[in-house]
Amino acid sequence: MSTVITIATSKGGAGKTTTAELLLGAYASQGRRVAAIDADLNHSLSDWINRFDQYPMTLRQELDEAKIIPLVEALADDHDVIVIDTAGAATQATVFAIGCADLVLIPCQLSSADVVEAAKTTQLVASAAAMSRQSIPARVLLTDYQPNTVIAGHVESELVACGLDVIPTKLNRLVAFKEMTFTGTIPTDGGAGALITSLLRDVATIVPALNTPCP
Numbered sequence: 069m070s071t072v073i074t075i076a077t078s079k080g081g082a083g084k085t086t087t088a089e090l091l092l093g094a095y096a097s098q099g100r101r102v103a104a105i106d107a108d109l110n111h112s113l114s115d116w117i118n119r120f121d122q123y124p125m126t127l128r129q130e131l132d133e134a135k136i137i138p139l140v141e142a143l144a145d146d147h148d149v150i151v152i153d154t155a156g157a158a159t160q161a162t163v164f165a166i167g168c169a170d171l172v173l174i175p176c177q178l179s180s181a182d183v184v185e186a187a188k189t190t191q192l193v194a195s196a197a198a199m200s201r202q203s204i205p206a207r208v209l210l211t212d213y214q215p216n217t218v219i220a221g222h223v224e225s226e227l228v229a230c231g232l233d234v235i236p237t238k239l240n241r242l243v244a245f246k247e248m249t250f251t252g253t254i255p256t257d258g259g260a261g262a263l264i265t266s267l268l269r270d271v272a273t274i275v276p277a278l279n280t281p282c283p
């Protein structure tokens with residue numbers, strides 16, 4: 069049975085596709101069987117995968133909300149991890165991608181608008197969980213993060229005030245996370261590599277299936 073991680077926020081440009089690429093590259097590098105579902109009309113994730121073809125993975129593009137769940141079910145048997153990248157606005161496809169997730173990661177950059185949309189997206193996860201009568205963990209992931217800045221303090225206070233759960237690892241603003249959009253290779257060393265390792269560790273504490281060594 070596979071683990072489904074959906075990356076969602078109604079804020080555009082928050083780091084969804086970047087996060088999807090990092091997770092897909094990292095899990096594929098561990099030897100896990102990974103599948104990417106691109107549910108964004110802009111198909112940035114598909115473009116990245118098709119252009120570089122660096123990691124073994126299955127790629128499916130699906131914008132039709134009625135086909136998201138059947139697609140996940142079809143991929144589940146043959147894949148360990150399915151990562152769904154969604155559009156920068158809440159679409160019906162996003163709702164179904166959230167509804168079938170074992171974890172929803174909500175990227176959030178350092179702006180008030182990012183926090184507002186993270187809160188709305190968390191509410192959407194809660195509604196999808198109520199609709200499907202199951203619990204769906206949701207975590208805010210700070211991206212393009214600049215530690216020890218006034219804005220970081222503001223944003224983190226707002227997230228706490230909104231009652232949002234924030235994943236401990238923060239993806240700092242690093243050029244390595246931009247370079248991979250041109251190289252197709254996710255960082256494995258330096259500060260960026262360490263952050264990815266730390267992010268996977270955090271995810272594994274939320275999704276027990278990813279706590280097990282790679283099959």
Ligand SMILES: Nc1ncnc2c1ncn2[C@@H]1O[C@H](COP(=O)(O)OP(=O)(O)OP(=O)(O)O)[C@@H](O)[C@H]1O
Nearest residue numbers: 080081082083084085086156212239240241242245
């Ligand atoms: N940790 C980071 N360090 C540096 N740049 C980052 C980081 N995270 C994201 N970015 C940059 O932020 C921009 C937006 O990221 P991305 O395309 O992943 O967002 P998105 O949420 O998928 O956008 P959209 O809503 O348009 O699909 C990109 O230029 C990306 O390189």
Ligand SMILES: [Mg+2]
Nearest residue numbers: 084085108112
């Ligand atoms: Mg995107």
